[in-house]
Amino acid sequence: MTTMDSSENNSTAELMSRYVSSEPGYGVPKDGWRICLAHEFKEKRKPFQAKDVSFSNLVDHIGLGVRYLKWWYNKTRVEKKAPFIDMFGALPLRQIYGAPLGGIGGGTITRGWRGEFCRWQLNPGMYHYKTVIADQFTVCLRQGGRTVYQQVLSVERPPTLQGWNWGYCGEYAFYHALYPRAWTVYHLPGQNVTLTCRQVSPIIPHDYQDSSLPVAVFVWDVENRNDYPLDVSIMLTLVNGSGHKDDKSxxxxxxxxxxxxxxxxxxGVLLHHCTAVNPYTLCMAVREQSDREISHQTAFIPKGTCAALWNDLITDGRLDSPTGSSPPTQMGEKVAAALAAGCPVPAQGHNTLEFSLAWDMPIITFGSRERRHARRYTRFFGAKADAAPSLSLYALTHYQRWETSxxxxQRPILQDSSLPSWYKSALFNELYFVADGGTVWNELPPDSDVSGGVRSEDGGLPAQPAVIKEYGRFAYLxxxxxxxxxxxxxxxxxxxxxxxxWPKLALSLxxxxxxxxxxxxPTERLHLMSGTYSPVKTKNVVPHDIGDPDDEPWQRVNAYLIHDTADWKDLNLKFVLHVYRDYHLTQDKQYLQDMWPICQAVMESEMKFDTDGDGLIENSGYADQTYDGWIVTGPSAYCGGLWLASVCAMCKMARLVDNEPVFHRFKDILDRGSAAFDKLLWNGQYYNYDSSGRELSNSVMSDQCAGHWFLRASGLGYGEFQAFPKEKICSALKSVFDLNVMSFAGGQMGAVNGMRPEGVPDRSSVQSDxxxxxxxxxxxxxxxHEGMLEEGLRTAExxxxxxxERLGMAFQTPEAYCEKGIYRSLAYMRPLxxxxxxxxxxxSPLRKPASPSSSQTSTS
Structure with a gap:
């Protein structure tokens, strides 16, 4: 083996610069998230734990703690189930994740930015975080019939598989992600050879077929800058399993x-994983072409030195390719397979090798094992658990079309010079959660009824709405x-x-x-915060969630049992705002017609929260909305604003469905409620957190304009049904920018949820700071929306x-972080x-040029 030649030790910056290109499909794009494989993040944060709660907050939550502990013990020790929120098992921060593999709703596999396969979600909604060290790509270079270089493309030096050549120097490589694609560029020291691995997943807007496929493609471009030709082989090794204990079952x-x-x-090779629940087949494959040599090793045991496999490849750049199947594994034994593809690369030229990875788990059960569900892709590839070869061939022959799409x-956004590079990276890379959010996208069972056979007084919903029948059922965590x-x-x-x-999925949901x-x-259950019993689900109230994947989603809703969410003030309102925004963006009249009676029902249910009849709802004096750890009393900026916005939406929809009596009713509520909102909450600069008169009721809430935001997104900002005067919205946003953004962490960490007018964070709860x-x-x-483009970009940046860049949370953006020390809930939905x-x-009519400080995103 050739050792590193120090004369070729170009800086990582030079390597990155060389492989930035605008050529579609080959070069690495300019925009995205980029990191050197040798990078180490300096800041190591801890997950939020009970000890991080202030003494006063801890006292307030003693009852919750005791009840949660009893529930947690019963769930984990008696029922042998995973808690829907595990306060004793928060995920530690592992700064390793890259773009996940696979389409939407068929499960995902995450490949880290250093090349490791390290996060697995094959069973629906259930994750485990295990790096399977034997899952690797290896390169073999041959010149004149002899092997001159063979290297596992991993910076790791594991205690196992020591017969392999580990410890690739990460200084010679970088990773670049622009989801749903990612590139890893490896310079092979001393060889004048560069490998570019392009990872492609079928995440394609407005595509409801290929976007559902559980596949990914790895395109390896080999560049030979020598004056002599080379034969180059790439080998993929893969364990039958995912690092879970059932690999040894x-x-x-x-x-x-x-x-x-x-x-x-x-x-290729099929790896049949034959568990009793949710069996599946992993498949690695290579596209055959005239100058490619494909070989395989059907089975090897991934432990010990594993030198035989290594030597098999090093001898002639190919594997032995035995015929026939491997025997089933014994209890306690793991099995792996290898697939190699080789091609000639001319002097001063390049060539390409194409691998696919697919996983076929067509029929799934959730944790209760009560029902069987067919994944969306089975509509196109069947549900017989024999689709892996067809999926692989389809992926390898269609990925170029995916990339074109x-x-x-992405092109209009990437080529918009008025947008900063960090924003382009954030916009596309945060989209990972659509696929990797425990997402399920299933076919609607023939006997399903979305409302369980219940119809409202006005007729209600069809049992099987056309959009669900055609586009399936969608859920994400x-x-x-x-x-x-x-x-x-x-x-x-x-x-x-x-x-x-994917608007059809939004409407299906x-x-x-x-x-x-x-x-x-009507089943009574204990709610952990209050210690009282109340029904699981109340009629004409929007549910908090549609269930836990470790139980039976859609059948048993409201897995969340900390609060009784029938008393939450925001859920019903958010449904109404969704309906009108979705109609505004899709112009789907059938959808509006179907949703109109549901909107009336939830608004009627919401009316009881206006206890004094002034047209404005009141909060209850506990955490009764999405900020479920931040107490709010009386009329509030957040829920009051959502209420007025939803009343505006009801006025607009009443006109659209030609219902004048309902229009006049809600217009009267809007007029009275707007006056009360202004009187009780406006302080001359912003809307107070709430109107309770408590010591901290005049805190500046960053989210105080949430209702207005949805109106603007729905084209209803300052028109016929105005709820919020423009001058007050702009003043409130300026206050938030000046205090919550610029007076917090030097203006470098976004907006803190709550800020005191004197310029210090509101520390009254675990969520306000x-x-x-x-x-x-x-x-x-x-x-x-309000023309504050520079402020908006600065806030998000x-x-x-x-x-x-600082915390190393790529592809696991959390719900929350504090200024120092902690984060909470990795890999969260809301950043979408x-x-x-x-x-x-x-x-926006105003598009200013990007500021000079908004340079290319990198962490190197």
């Missing part, structure tokens, strides 16, 4: 395969640690990504929520720089709200 087996169809052919979608599907108070923020890019609204579950990244992106969108910024930019 026995009965797993591998087999080689070859598939030809319509003049194209692929070869991705480039056409609140967060990888907060395991509840379609958490609605948070989806309010995240939903912009869906309605702008809305129909499911609407079906839950008219149904009920946090930054919520998704809220900040929504705030930035609101600023942009602080979050992106903090999360992606960055797409609301794009909607605001698209409709």
């Amino acid at each position: 026995g009965g797993h087996w591998n087999e080689p395969f070859h598939l030809e169809k319509e003049g194209e052919s692929v070869s 991705i480039e056409e979608w 609140e967060g990888q640690e907060y395991r509840m599907y379609n958490t609605y108070d948070v989806h309010f923020y995240a939903s912009f990504a869906l309605i702008m890019l 809305q129909y499911d929520i609407a079906g839950c609204v008219v149904s009920c579950d 946090e930054v919520w990244i998704g809220v900040v992106y929504g705030l930035a969108a609101t600023m942009i 602080g979050c992106y720089r903090t999360v992606w 709200s960055i797409w609301a910024m794009q909607l605001a930019l698209d409709s």
Whole structure:
């Protein structure tokens, strides 16, 4: 083996510069998130724990703590289930993740930025975080019939598989992500050879077929800058499994395969993972071409030195390629497979090798194992668990079309010189959560009824709405640690990504929520905060979520049992605002017609919160909205603003459906409520947090204009049904920018949730002194709608720089962080709200050039 030649030790910056190109499909794009493989993040944060709560807050939550501990013990020790929120098992920060592999709703596999396969979500909504060290790419270079270089493309030096050549020097490589694609560029020291691995997943806006496929493609471009030709082989090794304990459960087996169809052919290895629940097949494949040599090793044991496999490749750049299947594994035994592809690379030339990775788990059960669900992709590839070869061939013959579609979608934004590079990176890379949010996208079972057979007085919903029958059922988690599907108070923020890019999925989700609204579950259960019993689900109230993947989503809703969310003030209002915004953006009249009676029902249910009849709802004196740890009493800026905005939407929709009596009723409420909102909350500069008169009631809440934000996103800002005067909205946003943004952490970390007017964070709760990244992106969108473009971009930039560049939280953006020390809930739904910024930019008449400080995003 050739050792490193120090004369070729170019700086990482030079290497990065060399491989920045605008050539579609080959060069690395200018914009995105970039990091050297040798990088180490200096700041190491801890997850939020009970000890991080102030003494006064701890005293307030003693009852919750005792009840949670009892519930947690019963859930984990008696039921043997995972808690929907595990306060004793928060994920530690691992600064390793890269762009996830796979389409939407078929499970995901995450490949880290150093090349490791390290995060797995194959069973729906359930994660484990295990780096499978044997899952690697290896390169072999041969000149004149002899091997001159062979290297695992990993910086790791593991204690196992020591017969392999580990410890690639990360200084010679960098990773670049612009989701749904990623590039890793490896300079092979001493060889004058550069490998560029391009990772492609089928995440394609407005595509409801290929976007559902559980596949990814790795395109390896080999550049030979020598004056002599080389033969180059790339080998992929893969364990049958995902690092989970069931890898050793026995009965797993591998087999080689070859598939030809319509003049194209692929070869590879199938790894059949034969668990009792949710069995699946992993498939690695290579596209056959005239000058490619494909070989395989059907099975090897991934432990010990594993020198035999290494030596097999090093001998002649290919593997032995035995025929036949491997025997099923014994209990306690793991099995792996290898696939190699080789090609000639001329002097001063390049060549390309194409690998695919697919996983076929067509029928799934959730944790309760009560029902079987067919994943969306089975509509196109069948549900017989034999689709892996066809998926692989399809991916390898269609990925170029996917890339064309991705480039056409991204190009207008990437070429917009008025937008800073960090924003372009954030916009596309935060989209990872649409696929990697524990996402399920299933076919609607033939016997399904979205509202459980319940119909409202006005007729209600069809049992199987056309959009769900045609486009399937969609659900994603609140967060990888907060395991509840379609958490609605948070989806309010995240939903912009869906309605702008996959609007049929957004509408499908809305129909499911609407079906839950008219149904009920009178089962009494204990709510952990109050210690009281109340029904699981109340009729004509929007659910908090549609269930836990470790139970049976859609069948048993409201997995969240900390509060009784039937008393939450924001859920019903957010549903109404969703309905009108979705109609505004899609112009789907059938959708509006179907949702109108549901909107009337939830608004009627909400009326009881206006206890004094002044047209404005009151909060209850506890945490009764998405800020579920921040007490609010009486009329409040957040819920009061959402109320007025939803009343505006009801006025507009009443006119659209030609219902004048309802219009006049809500117009009267709007007039009275707006006056009360102004009288009780406006202090001359911004809207107070609440009207209780408590010591901290005049805190500046960063999210105080959330209702107005949705009106502007829906084209209803200052028109016929005005709820908020423009001059007061602009003054409030300026106060938030001056205090919550610029007076917090030197203006470099986004907007803190609560700020005192004297310029110090509100520390009255565990949430008031946090930054919520998704809220900040929504705030930035609101600023942009109001012509505060520079302020909006500055506000959002602080979050992106903090999360992606300083804290190493790429592809795991959390719900929250504090100025120092801690974060909370990694990999969270709400930051998808960055797409609301794009909607605001698209409709903004003011587009200023990017500031000189907004340079190319990098962490190196």
